[in-house]
Amino acid sequence: MDVLWMVPLLLIPLLMWTSGAFVFYFKKFFYVAWMMCLALLAIPLCILKSGxxxxxxxxxxxxxxxxxxxxLGLRFEVSGWEHLQTEGPYVIISNHQSSLDVLGLMEILPDRCTMIAKKELIYAGTVxxxxxxxxxxxxxxxKTSDAKSVMADAAETMLKDQIRLWVFPEGTRNxxxxxxxxxxxxxxxxxxxxVPIIPVVFSSYRSFYLRKEKQFKSGTIRLKILPKIETKGLTSDDVSDLCDKSFNVMHSAFLETSSSVPQSNGPVSH
Ligand SMILES: CCCCCCCCCCCCCC(=O)SCCNC(=O)CCNC(=O)[C@H](O)C(C)(C)COP(=O)(O)OP(=O)(O)OC[C@H]1O[C@@H](n2cnc3c(N)ncnc32)[C@H](O)[C@@H]1OP(=O)(O)O
Ligand SMILES: CCCCCCCC/C=C\CCCCCCCC(=O)OC[C@@H](O)COP(=O)(O)O
Structure with a gap:
C-alpha cells in the first residue's frame, strides 16, 4: 500500500523521458554544454600549439x-567531395538552419578554412x-558599413595568408x-x-529537428558540395548575377536533397 503513491513519482520522469519535448531540451542542453566543454579543452591546446x-x-x-x-544521433551523407579539391583560397557558402550546422561544417571543413560570424558569438563563453x-x-x-569594411579586409587577408572563408549568405538561421x-x-x-565560390547545401532538418515544435529525433543530413563558381574577371557590377546564380543552384540542390532525406526515428547505424 505504501509503495502505491510512488507510482506517479516514477511515472513522471518516465513520461518526461518519452516525451519529445523532454528529449528536445535534453539534447539541446547537452549539445551546448558539451560544446562549451570541448571549447574549454581546445583553448589551452590551441594556445600551446599556435600561441x-x-x-x-x-x-x-x-x-x-x-x-x-x-x-546526438545524427548522421551525415556527404557527396561532391571532389569539388573541394581546389587549390588556394575560396569562399564556401551554405544554407543555415541551426547551430547544429557546426557539426556538418566540421565534417567537411577544408584546411585553412574559417568562418564569418555575427559579432555576438564572441560573447558565447568558451565557444x-x-x-x-x-x-x-x-x-x-x-552596421552595414562596418561589416563591409571588415569583409574587404578579409578579402585581402584571404589572399595574403591563403585562407578560405565559410559564409552563410542567408545572414541568419532559417x-x-x-x-x-x-x-x-x-x-x-x-x-x-x-576567388571561386564553392556552394554547399545541407538538406532540410525538418524530418528530425523542429525548433518550434520542440522535436529533436535521430536523423540523416545530406551534405552536398556543388561545383565551384568562378569569379575571375568579375567586378562589383556582376555581384547581383553571381548571387542569383548561386542561389538558383543551391535552391535546386536543397529541394532535391531534402525531398529524399530518409526519415529516421530509431537508432542510427553509422
Ligand atoms: C569546440 C567548439 C567549436 C565551436 C565552433 C564554432 C564554429 C562557429 C561557426 C560560426 C557560424 C556563425 C554563423 C553566423 O553568424 S551567420 C550570421 C553572420 N553572417 C552573415 O551575416 C553573412 C552574410 N551577410 C552578408 O553578407 C551581408 O551582406 C552583410 C552582413 C555584409 C551586410 O548585410 P546588410 O543586411 O547590412 O546589407 P545587404 O546585404 O542588404 O547589403 C547592402 C548593400 O551593401 C552591399 N554590400 C554588402 N556587402 C558588401 C561588401 N562586402 N562590399 C561591398 N558592398 C557590399 C550590397 O551589395 C548592398 O548594396 P546593393 O547591392 O543593394 O546596392
Ligand atoms: C556566457 C554563456 C553564453 C552561452 C551562449 C551559448 C552559445 C552556444 C554554445 C555552443 C553551441 C555550439 C556551437 C555554436 C555555434 C553557433 C553558431 C550559430 O548558429 O550562431 C547563430 C548565427 O549563425 C545566426 O544567429 P541568428 O539566428 O541570426 O541570431
Missing amino acids: GRDVENMRLIRSLVRHVKYL GLICWLGGIVFINRK QNGDLLPFKKGAFHLAVQAQ
Missing part, C-alpha cells in the same frame, strides 16, 4: 567536434573564445523549409579576392 589566434587552430577544433554527431582563436571573422550585422534570399557580402568578398 594565439590562428586559422590552423581549426584543424584541432575540427577533430575535437567530429564525434558530437554520434552523441566565443575558441571562435576567436580559430580566426573567425566577426561582423556587425547592424528553418522555414526553404532558403532565405541571399545577402550580397559573400559574393562581394569572392569578387574582391577574385
Whole structure:
C-alpha cells in the first residue's frame, strides 16, 4: 500500500523521458554544454600549439567536434567531395538552419578554412573564445558599413595568408523549409579576392529537428558540395548575377536533397 503513491513519482520522469519535448531540451542542453566543454579543452591546446589566434587552430577544433554527431544521433551523407579539391583560397557558402550546422561544417571543413560570424558569438563563453582563436571573422550585422569594411579586409587577408572563408549568405538561421534570399557580402568578398565560390547545401532538418515544435529525433543530413563558381574577371557590377546564380543552384540542390532525406526515428547505424 505504501509503495502505491510512488507510482506517479516514477511515472513522471518516465513520461518526461518519452516525451519529445523532454528529449528536445535534453539534447539541446547537452549539445551546448558539451560544446562549451570541448571549447574549454581546445583553448589551452590551441594556445600551446599556435600561441594565439590562428586559422590552423581549426584543424584541432575540427577533430575535437567530429564525434558530437554520434552523441546526438545524427548522421551525415556527404557527396561532391571532389569539388573541394581546389587549390588556394575560396569562399564556401551554405544554407543555415541551426547551430547544429557546426557539426556538418566540421565534417567537411577544408584546411585553412574559417568562418564569418555575427559579432555576438564572441560573447558565447568558451565557444566565443575558441571562435576567436580559430580566426573567425566577426561582423556587425547592424552596421552595414562596418561589416563591409571588415569583409574587404578579409578579402585581402584571404589572399595574403591563403585562407578560405565559410559564409552563410542567408545572414541568419532559417528553418522555414526553404532558403532565405541571399545577402550580397559573400559574393562581394569572392569578387574582391577574385576567388571561386564553392556552394554547399545541407538538406532540410525538418524530418528530425523542429525548433518550434520542440522535436529533436535521430536523423540523416545530406551534405552536398556543388561545383565551384568562378569569379575571375568579375567586378562589383556582376555581384547581383553571381548571387542569383548561386542561389538558383543551391535552391535546386536543397529541394532535391531534402525531398529524399530518409526519415529516421530509431537508432542510427553509422
Ligand atoms: C569546440 C567548439 C567549436 C565551436 C565552433 C564554432 C564554429 C562557429 C561557426 C560560426 C557560424 C556563425 C554563423 C553566423 O553568424 S551567420 C550570421 C553572420 N553572417 C552573415 O551575416 C553573412 C552574410 N551577410 C552578408 O553578407 C551581408 O551582406 C552583410 C552582413 C555584409 C551586410 O548585410 P546588410 O543586411 O547590412 O546589407 P545587404 O546585404 O542588404 O547589403 C547592402 C548593400 O551593401 C552591399 N554590400 C554588402 N556587402 C558588401 C561588401 N562586402 N562590399 C561591398 N558592398 C557590399 C550590397 O551589395 C548592398 O548594396 P546593393 O547591392 O543593394 O546596392
Ligand atoms: C556566457 C554563456 C553564453 C552561452 C551562449 C551559448 C552559445 C552556444 C554554445 C555552443 C553551441 C555550439 C556551437 C555554436 C555555434 C553557433 C553558431 C550559430 O548558429 O550562431 C547563430 C548565427 O549563425 C545566426 O544567429 P541568428 O539566428 O541570426 O541570431
